[in-house]
Amino acid sequence: MRPENYQAVNHPPSHEYELNFGPNHPGIEGNYALKVKLQGDIVIEARADGGYLHRGFEKLMENRLWIQNIALVPRICVPDPVPMEVCYSLAVEDLDDIKVPERAQWLRVLQLELSRIAAHLFTFGGHAATTGMYTPMYWGVTDRDLILDLFEELTGGRVYSIYNLPGGVRQDMPEGFLQRVTQTMDYIDGRLKDYDNLFFTNQIFIRRSKGVGVINQQQALEWGVTGPNLRACGLAFDVRRDDSYLIYDQLDFDIPTEDAGDAWARTLVRRMELVESIRIVRQVVQALPDIKGPVRTPIPNPLAWRVKAGDSYTRVESSKGELAYYIVSNGEEKPYRVHIRGPSSMHAVQVLEKLSVGCRLEDVAQTMFSLDACPPEVDR
Amino acid sequence: MANSILLTILEVILMPLVAFIVGLFMVLMMRKLAAKLQRRVGPPLFQPLYDIVKLYGKQTQISHGLIHDIGIIMAVGGYVAAEALLPVPGMDGIAAKGGLVTLAYLMMVPSLGLALGVGQCANPNGSIGISRALTAMLAYDIPFIIVIFGVAYHFGSTNLVSIIATQQAEGIAGWGISEMPILAIAGLFALHASLGKQPFEIYIAPAEIATGPMVEMGGKFLGGLFVMQTFQLYTASVLYVSLFLGGGENWVTFLIKCFAVLAIPVLIAYLFPRYRTEDLIRLVWKWPVMLALLGVAFVMN
Numbered sequence: 001m002r003p004e005n006y007q008a009v010n011h012p013p014s015h016e017y018e019l020n021f022g023p024n025h026p027g028i029e030g031n032y033a034l035k036v037k038l039q040g041d042i043v044i045e046a047r048a049d050g051g052y053l054h055r056g057f058e059k060l061m062e063n064r065l066w067i068q069n070i071a072l073v074p075r076i077c078v079p080d081p082v083p084m085e086v087c088y089s090l091a092v093e094d095l096d097d098i099k100v101p102e103r104a105q106w107l108r109v110l111q112l113e114l115s116r117i118a119a120h121l122f123t124f125g126g127h128a129a130t131t132g133m134y135t136p137m138y139w140g141v142t143d144r145d146l147i148l149d150l151f152e153e154l155t156g157g158r159v160y161s162i163y164n165l166p167g168g169v170r171q172d173m174p175e176g177f178l179q180r181v182t183q184t185m186d187y188i189d190g191r192l193k194d195y196d197n198l199f200f201t202n203q204i205f206i207r208r209s210k211g212v213g214v215i216n217q218q219q220a221l222e223w224g225v226t227g228p229n230l231r232a233c234g235l236a237f238d239v240r241r242d243d244s245y246l247i248y249d250q251l252d253f254d255i256p257t258e259d260a261g262d263a264w265a266r267t268l269v270r271r272m273e274l275v276e277s278i279r280i281v282r283q284v285v286q287a288l289p290d291i292k293g294p295v296r297t298p299i300p301n302p303l304a305w306r307v308k309a310g311d312s313y314t315r316v317e318s319s320k321g322e323l324a325y326y327i328v329s330n331g332e333e334k335p336y337r338v339h340i341r342g343p344s345s346m347h348a349v350q351v352l353e354k355l356s357v358g359c360r361l362e363d364v365a366q367t368m369f370s371l372d373a374c375p376p377e378v379d380r
Numbered sequence: 381m382a383n384s385i386l387l388t389i390l391e392v393i394l395m396p397l398v399a400f401i402v403g404l405f406m407v408l409m410m411r412k413l414a415a416k417l418q419r420r421v422g423p424p425l426f427q428p429l430y431d432i433v434k435l436y437g438k439q440t441q442i443s444h445g446l447i448h449d450i451g452i453i454m455a456v457g458g459y460v461a462a463e464a465l466l467p468v469p470g471m472d473g474i475a476a477k478g479g480l481v482t483l484a485y486l487m488m489v490p491s492l493g494l495a496l497g498v499g500q501c502a503n504p505n506g507s508i509g510i511s512r513a514l515t516a517m518l519a520y521d522i523p524f525i526i527v528i529f530g531v532a533y534h535f536g537s538t539n540l541v542s543i544i545a546t547q548q549a550e551g552i553a554g555w556g557i558s559e560m561p562i563l564a565i566a567g568l569f570a571l572h573a574s575l576g577k578q579p580f581e582i583y584i585a586p587a588e589i590a591t592g593p594m595v596e597m598g599g600k601f602l603g604g605l606f607v608m609q610t611f612q613l614y615t616a617s618v619l620y621v622s623l624f625l626g627g628g629e630n631w632v633t634f635l636i637k638c639f640a641v642l643a644i645p646v647l648i649a650y651l652f653p654r655y656r657t658e659d660l661i662r663l664v665w666k667w668p669v670m671l672a673l674l675g676v677a678f679v680m681n
Contacts (some may be wrong), residue, residue: 017504095494130587132578132654138418198651204579205653315652362656365587 015040020052023052027130027342029366030078031373033195034352034368036363043173046356046364047175048349053162054379061338062346066166067302069335074160076340077374079122082115083318085164090245091314091325094167096299096307103288104168104295105246110284111154111180112316113146114276117188119319120270120277123234127267128199130365131208136199143191146184153177168296178285185278185285192274200271209264213355215366216261224346226322228273229371231257232265239317243282263363263370270372320344320372338380348373391471392464395610398471399463399618402635403429403610404506409639410613410646417650428610435603444563444596451497452597452604458489459611465487466618469628470543480528487574487615490608491517492564494593501596509592512657513576513583518581519574519661523668527567530676531623532562544627556624563675568644569668571616573660577649579599582657617642 021035031052037045037150049092054349057076061069073088074081086108093100098349100108110165124138154173163170197269199205217233236255238250256272294301299305309331315324348371355367393513407428415422443449465486466480491513498506532538535546547555558563573580583592597605617638621627626636627642655663 019504025587025590027590032586128653132585132587133583133652135418135650138420142419200654204655207659208653208656214398362585362588 010066011366012285021368022049024043025304026375027302027368029126029348029368029373030370030375032348032373032378034356034364035359036356036364040359043356043359043361043364046212046353048378050349050375050378052379053376054358055376057380058338062335064331065303066305066335067299068306069318069338070165071160071162074162075376076342076375076380077320077344078159079374080115080119080319081160082111082164083316083323085162086246086312087316087318087323087325088327089164089166090223090316091312094312094314095310095327095329096166098167098299099299100168101294103172103248103291103298104297106284106288107169107173107184107295108164109248109251110281110288111151111161111169112206113284114150114181115146116319117274117281118144119186120274121147123319123369124195124199125269127165127209127263127369128205130369131205133199133202133205136195139191139195139198143188146187150177150181150184153180157222165296165299168294170226170296173288176198177290181281181285185281186241187275188323190272190298191276195271200268202215206264208266208363209366210260210262212363213258213266213359215351215355218260219354223283223351225321225351226343226346227317227319227348227372228269229266229321229343229351233261234259239315239322243315245314245316246323251280251283263366266370266372273319289372304305304333307335315341318343320374338378342374342377342380344373344375344377345380347371347373348378381586381598381670383529388474391473394461395468395471395473396463398468399459399466399614400607400610402638403612403614403641404432406613406617406639407610408640409472409642413643414630414650415645417492420432424603427553432603432606435606438599438603440599440601444497448497448500450516450568451493451660453516454493455490455591455608456494456611457603458486458493458607461489462486462615463611465619466615466622467544467627469634473594475538476541478540480540480543481538482643483540484528487619488517488521490612497573497601498593498596505591505595506593506674508589509583509585509595510607512585512589513593516573516576516580516582516660519664520570520668522665523566523672524574524671526669526676527563527570527623530560530563530679531556534563534679535661540627549630552626555626560624560675560679562633562671562678566597566672566675567620567624567667568641571620571641571646571665573664573668575612575645575649577653579624579649579655580647580660583656588671601640608636613642614638648679 016039018037020033020035022028023031033049035047035049038045073084076084078297082147091307121144125137128136151161153160156161189286217235220230220233234257236257237254241255253276256269307329308330311328313326315322325342326339327335328338352368359367412422461482464473465475465483467475467555495510495514498510537543620641621637625637
């Protein structure tokens with residue numbers, strides 16, 4: 001090498017090293033990666049690395065019929081797929097001026113809240129497992145299965161129900177279904193005490209999660225944080241109440257908040273939301289028998305259905321945060337453009353990257369799980 | 381004389397085998413208890429054995445080098461050697477000739493072996509795991525050594541055979557746990573921490589360091605670690621039974637005591653998350669060490 005071409009290589013200090021969380025790692029949610037640079041135990045740099053689940057949902061939707069997309073959208077968020085169906089259906093109904101029957105709206109709310117309970121139970125387990133506590137994970141999965149049993153009975157599908165269509169829902173509920181919903185809610189309500197004793201009042205867990213991944217309210221708003229993560233910063237914003245859809249304005253429920261904005265507060269908000277969701281489900285169960293009528297407004301032949309030209313932005317409150325669909329139709333048989341504003345795109349990329357810096361190695365996984373991100377939604 | 385040497389050799393061969401078989405059932409009990417708490421069915425009777433057979437049946441494609449291989453052998457070998465020093469009903473092995481100090485030393489060998497073996501993998505997760513494991517060892521070995529000192533001082537011997545004989549001669553009132561209850565509590569703390577179960581499970585930590593020392597292990601190497609675990613559970617519980625519960629008068633009482641002792645940390649483990657490293661050290665150097673020192677003070681009076 002000629003001396004003028006010589007450039008000294010700048011090696012990082014020996015106490016700095018890189019570590020990959022994912023794409024195949026017990027500390028990451030799904031096929032996702034967080035590449036961190038550490039100095040000792042402290043993260044000094046973090047880069048979110050998605051794309052491992054990229055199927056191009058938005059683009060795929062432009063090449064499918066309006067009705068075909070119903071089978072596609074639940075796959076964007078596996079743990080909480082129902083809001084995907086409902087939000088897409090609401091957007092298409094808005095575009096084509098379809099009025100949804102009241103009974104269908106109540107059924108949708110029932111399914112949405114059951115899905116929220118199932119998703120939160122799943123999240124508690126995941127969060128607990130990142131701190132080495134596996135019992136709540138097994139409990140959460142088992143109790144979630146009871147709700148999947150209800151979904152199977154109502155829709156035929158356990159995870160992807162494909163129950164909500166533009167115009168309403170696919171079918172009415174089977175006989176005795178509401179009774180079984182009540183039984184399941186009673187059971188889960190009773191189990192909350194066990195979860196509290198094991199998990200939510202566990203002093204080691206509280207010590208480990210308090211002060212981890214702190215977001216203040218201003219940061220939350222600047223970074224696009226929504227859902228339970230926003231409410232854990234003290235801001236009582238919930239699309240169900242503040243931009244009400246379906247029949248949520250007829251229901252009585254509270255918006256739980258916490259002020260600390262840390263991993264502990266986020267988990268606690270979800271715990272309180274579980275109670276509120278059970279409350280909503282009970283109200284729906286009480287009201288549904290008196291609401292008669294069809295569950296679906298007929299739509300034109302789905303194979304040749306041309307939705308009116310225009311655009312629609314529709315949002316719902318999923319268990320992860322604010323979920324919105326922006327759909328543009330040019331009056332053809334397929335959408336012209338679909339954009340999904342998913343909560344995980346914010347939480348798992350910019351928020352996670354920012355919160356990880358300064359975080360300790362043992363808290364990186366906990367920070368991600370406390371944000372409750374959904375990787376396929378990032379890769380949409 | 382020749383017969384006695386032959387008998388000792390036979391016992392030295394048999395004792396690790398017995399330890400392995402009992403250890404397999406201990407692993408099974410641990411998994412079954414976890415399953416019960418977690419509302420699962422749990423594995424069938426021979427699952428721990430199937431796991432080991434399967435892992436040993438795998439072809440090894442790569443090795444990280446000689447030190448890596450030796451490290452695993454040290455990890456298992458340390459415990460295998462320790463078994464010959466742990467008397468069981470009907471077999472004393474070389475326990476009368478060894479002693480508690482040798483046993484304590486041998487129980488440290490597996491961690492050092494793992495450190496050597498995993499260190500050569502050059503995987504940062506493994507290295508962090510080993511650094512955590514050695515830190516944890518530094519934490520729990522202090523109360524462990526104080527407890528051993530206290531017991532040896534109380535019985536006037538470091539010979540486990542005579543410690544057990546003294547306890548058995550006096551009945552339950554003469555057991556270590558009756559005469560030195562504070563030391564027994566400190567010993568249980570140290571035993572729990574040495575097993576590396578929650579809340580002391582800082583060096584496996586799958587969500588943090590992708591299972592740490594095990595991250596580069598597969599096939600026979602992972603099988604080796606499984607075997608090590610069976611010996612680890614056996615050694616820790618038998619040592620505790622020998623020090624505080626009068627050892628084994630016969631196989632039935634011996635096994636009941638061993639499994640009961642092991643059930644305590646196992647039941648606690650599945651109800652707690654893991655500590656952070658510094659919290660673990662703070663806790664172990666505070667309460668068990670304080671209890672152990674208090675226990676020794678009582679013993680010395």
